[in-house]
Amino acid sequence: MEYSIYKIIRNTNDRNILVINQYFDVENSPEIQEDKFDIVYLNISNMSNNEVGLLLEKTSPIFSTKCWMKPRFVQTSNTAQLGLLKILTDGVATTPFDELVTQRSEDIFSQMDRLQIKQIANVSTFVAFFIRLCKYSISRGDYTYTSTIIPGLTEGHSALYAAMLFNNEVGSRKEFLEFNQKLLELGYAEPQDFVERVHICPQCKSSHLIYAECCPKCESSNINEEPMLHHFRCANISPESTYIYDDKLRCPKCRQYLHHIGVDYDRPTDVHTCNECGHTFIHTKMKVRCANCGSAHRPSSLQPMDVMRYKYTPEGIHAIISNDALIKIGKDLWFGYSNFEAYLQQLRLFSHTSTINETLYTIRLNIRILDHINETERIHFMRRMHEVFYDYNFSFKNSYFFLSSKIATEESGELQQVILRNIENKLNALQNECPFAHVDEMASIVRAADENIEKYIRRMCEPIYQPDTSL
Ligand SMILES: [Zn+2]
Ligand SMILES: [Zn+2]
Ligand SMILES: [Zn+2]
16 A cells, blocks of 8 residues: 555445545545545554544544544554454454445445434534434444443443543543433333443442452451361361471471371361461451542442443434434433533523523622632632532633523512522532632623523623624
């Protein structure tokens, strides 16, 4: 193969294949147009792991516009290099003309033609993120998923999500659980079968648990195992080490040498000795330590969790490919923090789906944090804000903090007072905890019944954006 950063070649089915030999930003390179290629083929043999991760992100059939849903294959002499990321490709092939590439691509094209999977434009909420994963799974003929991101037990969109977590493309697992829960509630998915029962840390819910045998007295794992010796003649039973004498075995009680196992002595059992406290015991105790939060537990106090396999229902498949699911789930999953752009998207989505009886109520806080505050305190404060206001749809921008609620139009006056008091109480409590944070300004912005959502957003964001004098 002649060397170049990329080239476009044509296979026997008249499909154009974009072959990439060296990392570059495909998405933002104007010389490569979306309609110039049908299949992506990445020759990653000479790339670093970092470049492979980035290239997979830039040519993502799930997120990039140019490569959207397009079959993607990799060439590598070392499949281990891909690891978990293999799930994000359609296969490994030695050349772009490989039968696997040709056949698998045609399967994907016919699935796309049959289902007419709709693209999601310009929406960056976490619901949109998960719907994209589901769309991709469906385009690959994969209609099932498991309810976990535990490595080795993931399938379907859960496996895609786990691979993206691994590639640092995504964040929270709480949102993953919420989304899967919504699929079930709305009848978009149903249980198929049981996969595995796992145990999780009761404190942080992680499944990364370390099991170790330990001393029942002091719980140290610094223990030795050795056989017990039973001397028939005098009935002495003690650990083998007490018999060692001059490189031979001699009974510590009657001082006779031992000769033949089964004739003058035997090994009835093994015994453990603790190197920390000296305790000797037959049965060890099992302790569990959480690799995520470090807490120690008894095996019996771990929380059991059943991993199930689910499958999309016909209604679910229809809702996912047509974007109905995006609107329905996005409407329900209103609460919690999103980055600022995603937060504004939530407001827009709300305005598209809400009825005449609902409107938006946003509180804008300008919070000043005193200069002498160190990074740890600042992080603590931000984390507490996330915790305290979890039941609002909220986001930060510069020193501003936006909290949005949905309220009924007719009783909005009274409800606004309730919301305002609730926020004030929470802020007062937080102020005692974090005296270095001051609320300098608190503004209420209610959306008028017929107000255009962009106009409402502009009103909310007034202090952040420069006023546009042309308006
Ligand atoms: Zn001990
Ligand atoms: Zn003896
Ligand atoms: Zn834990």
